[in-house]
Amino acid sequence: MSISRILPRLCAMLVLCSPVISCTAPDFGDSEAGMALQDLASGPWSSALAASTPRPTRESIRFLTGGEEREADLYRTQHGAARAGIVLVPGVAARGRRDARVVALANTLARLDFTVLVPDMPGLRHYRMRADDVREVADSFAWLATRPGLAPPGHIGIGGFSYAAGPVLLAALQADIRDQVHFVLAVGGYYSLENIVTYLTTDQYRIVETGGMETEGMVRMSPHPYAKASFIRSNMDLLERPVDRGFFRDYALYITGNSIDEDEPVPSSLAPDARAFYELLINRRPARVPYLLDRLSSPVRTELEGLDPAAHDFSGLVAEVILLHGRGDNLIPYTESIALAGALPGEQVQLFIIDGLAHVNFRPEAHDVPQLLGAMNALLDKRMY
Numbered sequence: 001m002s003i004s005r006i007l008p009r010l011c012a013m014l015v016l017c018s019p020v021i022s023c024t025a026p027d028f029g030d031s032e033a034g035m036a037l038q039d040l041a042s043g044p045w046s047s048a049l050a051a052s053t054p055r056p057t058r059e060s061i062r063f064l065t066g067g068e069e070r071e072a073d074l075y076r077t078q079h080g081a082a083r084a085g086i087v088l089v090p091g092v093a094a095r096g097r098r099d100a101r102v103v104a105l106a107n108t109l110a111r112l113d114f115t116v117l118v119p120d121m122p123g124l125r126h127y128r129m130r131a132d133d134v135r136e137v138a139d140s141f142a143w144l145a146t147r148p149g150l151a152p153p154g155h156i157g158i159g160g161f162s163y164a165a166g167p168v169l170l171a172a173l174q175a176d177i178r179d180q181v182h183f184v185l186a187v188g189g190y191y192s193l194e195n196i197v198t199y200l201t202t203d204q205y206r207i208v209e210t211g212g213m214e215t216e217g218m219v220r221m222s223p224h225p226y227a228k229a230s231f232i233r234s235n236m237d238l239l240e241r242p243v244d245r246g247f248f249r250d251y252a253l254y255i256t257g258n259s260i261d262e263d264e265p266v267p268s269s270l271a272p273d274a275r276a277f278y279e280l281l282i283n284r285r286p287a288r289v290p291y292l293l294d295r296l297s298s299p300v301r302t303e304l305e306g307l308d309p310a311a312h313d314f315s316g317l318v319a320e321v322i323l324l325h326g327r328g329d330n331l332i333p334y335t336e337s338i339a340l341a342g343a344l345p346g347e348q349v350q351l352f353i354i355d356g357l358a359h360v361n362f363r364p365e366a367h368d369v370p371q372l373l374g375a376m377n378a379l380l381d382k383r384m385y
Contacts, residue, residue: 026366032112033376039108041364049111054078056110065119065139072140073097075106075116076150083113083383085151086185087141090118091162092230096125113383115151117144121164127233129163131306137164137171145180155384157183157319162332165189166307169340172319173312181319183382188325188357190332191340192310198289200228201281205333218286227331228281229255235277238299244274251281273297314344321349322378326357350378 025041028034030048039049059074076082086109090102097118106116119140123130137158145156158181160168165186172181190196199205204218229252236248247267253259270278277300280292293301305311321344325337334353341351352375356364364372 026364026369028369028373031373033373033380036108036112036376036380037364037372039111040105043104049108053111056107058106063140063143065136065143070120070136070140072117072119073106074150075110075114075118077110077113077115080113082115082151083155083385085115085117085144085156087117087119087137087144087156087158089137089140089158089160089164089168090121090124091160091164092124092127092129092234094125096120096122112380115144124164127230128237129234129303129307131303133164133167134170134174134306137167138174138177141171141177141181145177152384153180155182155382157181157185157382159185159187160189161187162189166309169309169314169321170307170312173314173317178316178318183379184319184321185379186321186323186337186340188329188332188337189323189340190309190336191343192336193304193308194289194293194310195336195339196332197231197280197293198286199223199333200231201289202284202286204286205335207333207335221330221333224330225256229253232281235300235303238297238303239271239274239277240297241271241274244270247274248277273300309340309343317345317348319348320382322375323349323351324357324375325351325353327353327355329357350375 025038028037028041035047035049039047042050054077056075056077059076061072061074062069063072064070088102088106088109090096090099093099096102097120102118106118109116117140119136121133121136123133137160141156141158144151145153158168158171160166166189168184169186169189172178172184195205199221200223203222204220207217207219232248232252232255236245236252239245239248244267247265247270250259250265254261254265259265267274267278273296276292276295276297280289280296283289283292296304323337323341325332325334327334337351337353341349352371354364354368354371356368
């Protein structure tokens with residue numbers, strides 16, 4: 001089992017592909033899917049969908065997960081009974097469920113007759129990704145699924161963005177909810193943490209091209225600094241010594257350009273667990289990544305394995321899966337969604353690669369419209385009648 005789960009960096013990805021668009025947006029047409037995309041793309045401006053539907057309600061609620069009380073936001077339509085339900089899981093971001101992009105997407109889906117539950121994930125708001133996130137997602141889904149007055153049984157799913165796509169997919173495998181999860185929406189997600197760590201540390205990711213003859217090779221692309229810094233912040237709390245955690249805190253600040261010092265921090269001495277982590281971060285050779293991952297401390301490896309889809313068998317997955325990814329994504333390469341599609345039951349997955357989609361911005365080009373409409377229609381088809 002590859003230790004590659006180190007991907008927490010993934011967290012950085014948190015960014016949910018959301019709407020930040022200008023008047024140069026392409027024409028999505030006047031279908032329901034087109035109106036939904038235009039609503040997402042309109043940002044703070046009004047849209048035809050917003051003008052023709054009542055503003056959804058948002059209610060703060062509390063429920064138990066893992067024996068602990070959690071908070072969440074519940075979005076509901078005001079023009080009839082809900083036709084579907086979805087648990088929408090934010091990625092790694094300080095504002096969490098109140099991130100403007102999350103709020104915008106939740107409102108759009110509620111206008112389309114989805115009941116939307118957006119749980120507060122305290123760990124993700126503090127840049128900590130843990131295997132327990134999978135259980136938190138599953139418990140949030142269970143809360144919604146046991147309330148038929150909020151969402152019709154058989155039409156309830158889970159959506160996750162960036163890092164959250166991993167816990168969402170793994171939650172859909174949990175025995176207590178597996179048969180109830182009708183669909184999964186994963187935007188900018190990942191399959192192999194080893195691949196992600198390789199990209200974050202060496203600036204290289206693997207691509208497979210087909211054209212009569214299949215070829216495979218490594219491609220270079222500089223990852224967003226936030227991604228590597230998030231990976232560091234997520235794992236440094238698992239190190240034994242406070243002094244080592246302090247060094248990596250400074251190192252993350254340096255990577256993001258927020259350090260007071262201009263020079264890269266160099267450790268004077270590190271404990272064995274911190275030294276193994278540092279050697280992984282400064283490595284530039286893809287072939288060494290598996291070896292360096294195996295040298296990480298047991299606490300780090302255990303947490304990461306629990307978040308690695310590549311370490312799990314998806315043959316028992318019941319849910320249908322919609323995958324979207326931006327071709328130019330510099331947080332998680334789009335090839336991860338291609339690999340993920342290959343690991344899922346073929347008849348249950350739809351994959352959409354969008355040129356005008358990035359982790360932070362949604363700036364579709366005219367040639368993206370068919371793919372975007374296909375993805376939105378696939379989601380709308382999960383509603384009842």
